[in-house]
Amino acid sequence: MHILTEQELHNLAMNIVGKQLEEEGFEFLAVNSELRKNPQFVCTKDKKMRFVVVKAIGYPGDPKDIEFFKSDLNKMSEHALKFEATTFYAGVGLVNATDHNLPVYLDEEYIVDFDGLVEI
Template sequence: MLMEQRELTEQELHNLAMNIVGKQLEENGYEFLAINSELKKNPQFVCTKEKKLSFVVVKSIEYPGDPKDIEFFRTDLNKMRDHALKFEARTFYAAVGLVNAKDYNRPVNLNEDYIVDYDGLVEIK
């Protein structure tokens, strides 16, 4: 049986990144208060750990984009940080780099292997 192979949509890439970050948050003891998977609507996760509120902004970055280049999103992140401060919350940025494992010049496709470049949460101060 042949499996469907097609390029992942922007929403599917975003959901993949959210799953990666959500799993890490769960493993690190965060409890989810709200989850928002809608593209371009921040934050994606509102969660608590040790009674401290956190907002987490998740971005999927396709190769050749660099998930470590936070400056590209600085304006959005600063707005989110300012909003979070009203709730005495911390703000984190989680950029998940994704690339086709067989050919970096091809998009990430459904039912094909991919490589994840994710270094964890970066606090926005």
């Protein structure tokens, strides 16, 4: 069994967020899947630029708790102002569907906890 690495979990979270952005009509200008390099998505909608920071959160972490990333998000918001962009946080909780105490494995079921974008 292959345990998903931090980068693989990050990519999975990005795929989940990217699909939602597409469904909501966002147009992608840039995509960055490198860990700890923000933002992951630079996109536009209604002629407004948006920066989206994606974080994969493993159990028992709470994807809605942005306090842990607050300084990163504040820096990104300041950077976004230079581009007249709005910054969003996308926390994606990922957990093993069989046993929450086990890691997420490749080709095994997992549960996604994602409530959408949170404006910073």
